[in-house]
Amino acid sequence: MTNRTRNTGALGALIGNNTSLNSDRKWALIASYACLIVFVIFFLCPPFYMLITSLKTNAEIADLSTNPWIIEQGLTIEHYISLLTETAFLTYFKNTVIVAFFVVLITMVISVLAAYALSRLGFWGSGVIATGVFLVYLVPDSLLFIPLFKIVGGLGLLNSYWVLVLVYPTLTVPFCTWIMIGYFASIPKELDEAALIDGANHMQMLLRVFIPVALPGLIAATIFAFTVSWASFLYPLAYIYSDNQMVLTVGTVTTLIKGDVFHWGGLMAGALLAAAPPVILYAFLMDYYIAGLTSGATKG
């Protein structure tokens, strides 16, 4: 802080406008914090509303005269109990975990290998293919699900969560490959050459040099693949219709909305529990985004 103040002072003295610079900085900070507060309120309102509603009784939720933001008629966990005991929520949860696990695994294996090949092996047409990979990601899934329906139907995979393990990588692999190409491209070429002279083959170079150095990118890609496979709605809605194969996103909604009857308490509880794993994952892995692992590899 002392350094920063001194630097600002020195710069201020240089341009002969010390007070104005400090005042500018103060206003910039105030504006930044004001924007951040608005941003935080905007994004925390929905989860807060979900939490409050999930802890209210059905009677209070239905009573339009009460304040929706506070619990006035007593706190209850009946929605959570009924969700876990009377619905197939735990089955949906288990299915979603299986799907997410395999999708992340398949995505990362394909993406890392593809990104390494495209960024480092320098074969003819690798640049065009790298761009093509990204363009594939730009095709929306709402366009793809009908042709994909024909394909998975032909493979006899309809109404099984394994169809999602097959289909989700079409969304995740292009984007994750693109992220990993960027990270691998930022690794100095001399590192490969040093490893090559040290006696590493391509697989050893990838596993022992590239992956550890590009760990922040790997984690970013993992989070993306996990989020897509956890939160996707369209594909399970189109391809799965049995309760025992269903995943969280569609299962929660179809179970707790019966015709025009909305079980708001259960819906909110289900949404909160379903959102918990991604939130926990983000909280643990966020620090890796910031870790500057490549510093010190080369000059500087």
Added chain:
Amino acid sequence: MADVTLTNLHKRFDRTEAVSGIDLEIKNNEFVVLVGPSGCGKSTTLRMIAGLEEVTEGEILIGGELVNDVPPKDRDIAMVFQNYALYPHMTVFQNMSFGLRLRKYPKDDIKKRVEEAAEVLGITELLNRRPKQLSGGQRQRVAMGRAIVRNPRVFLFDEPLSNLDAKLRGQMRIEIKRVHQHLKTTTVYVTHDQVEAMTLADRVVVMNAGLIDQVGTPGELYHSPRTRFVAGFIGSPAMNFLDCELSELDGGLVVKVGSELSLPVSSGRLERYRPYVGKPLTLGIRPEHVTEERVDRDGVSLSVDVDFVEPLGMETMVYFSLAGEALCGRVAPELNPQPGQSAKVCFDTEQIHIFDRSTDLAL
């Protein structure tokens, strides 16, 4: 330990020819420096020896074995890169032992080798640190350590000191020399810094535009440059060049620079120079041979107007113009020459070099 032989070596990138056919024999245990300006092909040559670039044409032999198609890991070489190329996620110990671990050396042997190399380089206390916790000089030592532990047949250095400041560069130069004297491994070292080349090398290879201009000991390059390029590249400040002609005078020869300067040619060079009488030539003379008048030295004195001076303490560089060219001389500091004043400088006639202007070759 091995000798390295390059025969008619070519490297083309698309339409650009980076190396245009070089022949070089590097003897066992020799320290050879490839030096030259940017883009002269020295780094490309080194990378071809390392196996990091494919050879377009020609042969590379290491220890008598043709290695053109041998991958880098099987050439038994080690390379130190300009920007260190340390693995950022590994400690110094892990960095230095990486090659040995890949080759499945026993753990005890790895530990012993790394500790010995660390001892030689004075980095024992850094073995548990990561590269980002090290200074530039320490990182460069680790990079050298990584090369040393494998005890390779050939060391390759690609401008290893370019990223260091002047003081550290001087220290590391001595360090590299010391390590070579200790290990006596055949070494090929690339630099664009002629001071590094002169101080480190057993033999210096001066490259220019993809070709070798001259190979020789530092002394040979300094005293007997084969081309004008080598003469200008080696030595600091650079050699002075002036257009000149040879004329007959009383049975002898004189070098005439316009009407301003006439230098008699010593008797030992007469036969060599005589065929070039009347042809367009270039006179080359180093600043240290343009001095104040000295009793122990034959020379031709001339009064010149000093343009500016550089006092360096133990000597003073004087800059002046002659026949339209800017020249540099090196005089004793006691003379205290001043810009704008005239000074008497003496051209040492025994130390002149003459180049044919049409071929740039020394006579």
